[in-house]
Amino acid sequence: MTPPKTENSVQIILIKSHLFFFAKTIGIKKISGGIGKIMDSKNENKLRNFTEFLFFDTFNVSSIMLKIRFLNFFMINYFLKLIIISFFLFFSFLKYNIAENNQILLNEVLPGILIYYGENEEPNEINKGAIANKIAIIGNKSILVYDAGPSKEFAERFIKELRKYSKKPIKYLVISHRHFDHAYGIEVYIKKKVTIFIDKTEYSYLKKEGPLINNLLIKNLGFNEDNINFDNISEEKINFLADSIEVNLGNRRVLIKNLGIAHTKGDLIAYDFNTNTYITGDVIFIGRAAAFSDANIPMWINVINNKLDLSWDYLIPGHGSIINNKLELNDTKNWLYFLDNAAKQAVSEGDMISEIFQYPIPKEIHHLKMKSITLRQGIKKQLDLYRKKYIE
Numbered sequence: 357m358t359p360p361k362t363e364n365s366v367q368i369i370l371i372k373s374h375l376f377f378f379a380k381t382i383g384i385k386k387i388s389g390g391i392g393k394i395m396d397s398k399n400e401n402k403l404r405n406f407t408e409f410l411f412f413d414t415f416n417v418s419s420i421m422l423k424i425r426f427l428n429f430f431m432i433n434y435f436l437k438l439i440i441i442s443f444f445l446f447f448s449f450l451k452y453n454i455a456e457n458n459q460i461l462l463n464e465v466l467p468g469i470l471i472y473y474g475e476n477e478e479p480n481e482i483n484k485g486a487i488a489n490k491i492a493i494i495g496n497k498s499i500l501v502y503d504a505g506p507s508k509e510f511a512e513r514f515i516k517e518l519r520k521y522s523k524k525p526i527k528y529l530v531i532s533h534r535h536f537d538h539a540y541g542i543e544v545y546i547k548k549k550v551t552i553f554i555d556k557t558e559y560s561y562l563k564k565e566g567p568l569i570n571n572l573l574i575k576n577l578g579f580n581e582d583n584i585n586f587d588n589i590s591e592e593k594i595n596f597l598a599d600s601i602e603v604n605l606g607n608r609r610v611l612i613k614n615l616g617i618a619h620t621k622g623d624l625i626a627y628d629f630n631t632n633t634y635i636t637g638d639v640i641f642i643g644r645a646a647a648f649s650d651a652n653i654p655m656w657i658n659v660i661n662n663k664l665d666l667s668w669d670y671l672i673p674g675h676g677s678i679i680n681n682k683l684e685l686n687d688t689k690n691w692l693y694f695l696d697n698a699a700k701q702a703v704s705e706g707d708m709i710s711e712i713f714q715y716p717i718p719k720e721i722h723h724l725k726m727k728s729i730t731l732r733q734g735i736k737k738q739l740d741l742y743r744k745k746y747i748e
């Protein structure tokens with residue numbers, strides 16, 4: 357019996373959205389070169405997501421073609437399945453190869469801006485803590501690196517990979533804040549006599565907490581014993597940035613600015629005038645719940661609303677993909693609003709942490725990854741802060 361000819365557009369939309377989700381899950385974005393500057397037929401210079409382009413447009417075109425050729429629903433389904441399987445095999449193969457070679461992939465997302473995209477996941481023995489984004493801005497005289505990564509090994513491999521793109525000297529390093537996934541490769545840059553910027557309070561925490569956290573990284577994630585020696589990190593090798601400074605990489609001016617208390621006690625961001633791009637570190641998280649253990653949540657919300665004031669075209673977060681739309685800042689903002697409300701409610705009603713986990717999650721943040729684990733890691737410290745603020 358031949359199957360009836362059905363209108364299969366709903367089916368195709370479903371398959372497309374599943375494919376999109378699937379592609380994101382296996383990390384196709386990072387592997388395929390991430391977001392590249394792909395021409396949008398409607399808007400010539402619009403930045404488009406590569407995955408979106410690949411799947412949505414290709415499938416739109418191919419489903420139209422298939423329809424024209426009067427292929428029935430089952431035939432289309434069969435082809436789609438074939439394509440899914442070959443994509444899966446291809447990308448698993450790629451991913452396996454990359455993991456085997458321990459290679460650091462850099463992504464030129466904008467002219468002269470390279471990103472190492474960290475995965476939105478917990479630090480583990482496989483990713484070795486390389487979970488945050490690290491960026492290099494290349495000028496015609498020198499290079500600025502934003503964040504040093506989790507380890508000496510990472511920093512060395514990052515620089516080696518960077519050398520494939522430019523042999524210009526690395527003149528500046530911005531450490532966005534003290535957290536290990538951003539800061540612990542710093543010693544490699546100190547040895548190279550790079551000019552390093554960090555917030556002063558963040559520096560003192562780096563020195564204070566560093567040795568203990570580093571020992572845990574060696575023990576739990578298999579970092580090298582000589583990962584970082586905090587005795588080699590001293591004030592005279594670091595520049596404390598309290599407000600802002602503009603540096604010139606040749607043809608390229610970059611503003612480095614301290615946004616003050618937000619995700620930590622002092623978050624440094626960078627702004628590239630050439631491409632009108634903010635590099636925000638952990639002030640912004642895209643696609644996952646923002647870590648907030650060391651944050652001041654109300655001040656952080658204020659910073660996002662008021663201090664990213666230059667009219668940017670692109671923004672590179674500390675975790676997650678580059679964005680070009682202000683609405684995407686809601687990934688961080690809505691999560692922080694949720695935390696702020698939850699902490700206030702818990703304090704006023706005397707709820708325990710286990711009860712906070714029962715609070716309804718607003719639908720605007722349903723899609724964020726790592727909500728429970730992030731909540732668990734940060735909520736106790738925040739409750740103490742909120743209690744002090746709202747009770748005493």
Ligand SMILES: [Zn+2]
Nearest residue numbers: 533535638647
């Ligand atoms: Zn952080």
